[in-house]
Amino acid sequence: MSRPAHAVVMGGGLAGMLAAHVLARHAGSVTVVERDVLPDGPGHRRGVPQAHHAHLLWSNGARVIDELLPGTTDRLLAAGARRIGFQGDQVTLTVRGWQHRFPPTQFAVLCTRPLLDWVVRERILASGRVELRQGAEAAGLAGDRGRVTGVQVRDSGQGGTTTIDADLVVDASGRGSGLQHWLAALDVPPPGKDVVDAGIGYATRLFVAPPGATAAFPAVNVGAPHAASEPGHFGVVYPVEGDRWLVTLSCTRGGTLPAREDEFEAFARRRLGHPLVADLIASAEPLTPVFRSHSGANRRLYPERHEGWPDGLLVVGDSLTAFNPVYGHGMSAAARCAAALDRELAAGGDVRRAQAAISAAVDDPWVLAASKDAGYAGCRIDATDPRLVGDHTEHQRRFADSIIDRSLVAPGVCAVVTDVISLSAGQAELGSSGFLSLMHKEEPRPRLTGPPLRPEELDLVGLPAYESVPTA
Template identity: 65%
Template sequence: MTEPTHGIVLGGGWAGMLAAHVLARHVERVTVVERDVLPDGPRHRKGSPQGRHVHVLWSSGARIVDTLLPGMIDQLLDAGARRIGFHQDLVTLTSHGWQHRFPPRQYALMCTRPFLDWKVRDRVLATGRITVRQRSEILDLIGDAKRVTGVRVRDMDTGAGETLEADLVVDSSGRGSRLRHWLSALEVPPLEEDIVDAGIAYATRVYQGPPGAAAGFPAVNVAADHRLREPGRFGVVYPQEDGTWMVTLSCTRGAGLPTHDDEFLPYARTLRHPLVADLIALAKPLTSVAVSRVGANRRLYPERLDIWPEGLLVLGDALAAFNPIYGHGMSSAARAAAALDTELQRSGIAGGTTHRAQQAISATVDDPWVMAASKDVEYVNCRMNTTDPRLTGGAVARQRFSDLIADRSIRSSAVCDVVTDVISLTAPQSELASSRFLSLMQKDRVLPELTEPPLTADELALVDLSPRSTVGAGGS
């Protein structure tokens, strides 16, 4: 009698849960190995420190999640998550000035990360076909350079080690993945790695906004201007599922960051426009400041190895992690899960298929990688160790073109539509070089520059904000 096929997923975070869900469609048993106890509610946990900061799930990722778990997005919206239409429901000072609030083309889901993870995890595990080994730490892969046959884990309560055998192992253990180390122990040649690190850091507090805030006040975003050749400072006020505001202030290397509660508001006043600070001043703080300094773009290239061990895949942040400001990590992981599903449908988990599946998964991270990394190299003090020719050559011409697009996109509706499709990962980055887009850049009607935040009188009244305090945008 043959053994039931077994898939093991390393890490029970966002990518791990989506990968486990996909695997359960193609193998008979799935085990998720996770260091934490996964909470049965919207609670923080040690292995997901990013959960204390703002998260948006772009519509591209949301659509994939909804395909894998039908009705999931409505369920999240019914439970309070906010659907923010880009750009109707968002007031943004971009590097190039205030964005006109064109009718929405794409959207982003806004809610706390513990809430999102919990709701999705609950649905994934409800099928009953996935076992989670909590409080278990991954130690090593077992097998050899040609084939991975399982993992060695350690029970964190008893200290006991155990070997788990599997037909397929998926590494989704996040930014801290030890994959390179595990592979070198199997004598697999070193994986190539690119790093582009603008030194991003986040500081976040949760606030109770004024009573009207939950009833339709837009999300607010004030960005840095990379052209100033000084460290960048950013601030956002994003609505959450429980009616609160999450305020995240962030910066690139050298701009400092508020680490104490009493520094938070003064720091917000140093952004390019006072809108974020004005909103904070109207709200009541509910939490102390939480700080995170994990934001480099980092990418591995398993697809470049001539020999990749059968029975092993890597996805999520373990494969490629991005500067979080672009909000691409979760959607990128969802794209990888969808690619895994397609490959497993095509070839199953039979021998000889893993390298191709890994190539398909790796292809999904290229657009978010190049989008984030090519923007970050423009910030002063950015450190990089990359051989990607798109980041190392032709920087001036590339930046001039991308500045032109950014300038047009905030004032021209059809251009903005295409750009929004690309930044939401709905359309490929190559769309921005298409003749259709270049023609739009020349022909589309360009609206006048906005000199102040495009908030309506009704919106200002919702939060009791005086129009005068928001006049005088710093955008150019």
């Protein structure tokens, strides 16, 4: 893409900040227009309500961010984030049973979302190469149906609207983006859209963890056994900075979530497939009320296929593709969008080519999340992606289930699956002849019938050894 003289990014979340950072390498100047006034430190704000909930940054996302902003993971770890090796440092109960804790082949970074956003944002703004217009809402696009030439900005303090001229505008305003309305005002039809909505709900509280537990006790991820026709319930306990546990309970459509503080532990005990999550929080001191979210639909736009897409406009992050958060792919996808933008700016192609590359960067997480969710009870699907609709999807889902089943007990299979879910390998890897032969030939370990916790880990959090609980 040719070098923009001035680029404007709408939205100063993770996707917007990373996009602004790479634009600053290639454009004459860059402005981020952000509706919130951003906190001067790791703090919550209105525009990112999901920041109260558990966020996991997969190894691929962490590596991409480190390539764009070297040293970011180290800074997060120095601020108290935990690096979890997969599958060694997490205890996981899937719908098919307990996962063996095989030696880690990938990792994830666990911390609160405000810390992650702050560490990224502070460095980008400190560079002095990105101008921030905060407390300023993007209210529309300037230009015509052939070309976007700027952004209309409403100042939340003064209320007036001004236009910032730009030869490149990037929409990074998240799941609630007004892009469709802004395009309509320019007489541009909306881009194609796919929605796969499994009705995901989240309920989260922060707790004080027992001394030493955030460093040495594994992360926990417990699902409940359920038939495909029934709602699913899940719970995670993630160690985060400040010796705290972030505990998120979630469900698919038709499931229930705790609304009140006094229901939280009882809900975890009643709904999840094992008492581990409830036992961990039973004596932990809660620090927050229950935060809830129902922003869990997979939603993808296809600007790259739009015949009349205006020049000068790109879409990235959640605004382009939002995922069911359970898979932990949104932040990695935002990073992949920025990396694709960086490559395209360096290569000097046009906006259409750049959008195609950005959209390709979110395809793997999209198909992983949307195809899994399409199998949940009551999932609402309004999609044209041939990988999500049609008779073959049932067969694909059975194959995916057999892979998950095998990965619980076979380390080689588990390593490939972990590469794919951490986005470190493409999902085509699961169809390779090497992988298929591993599926058939690898000697499985005996199935686990309870959580694979070591005596010293149980001692650390004051729990007795669990009796074996049949889960298959």
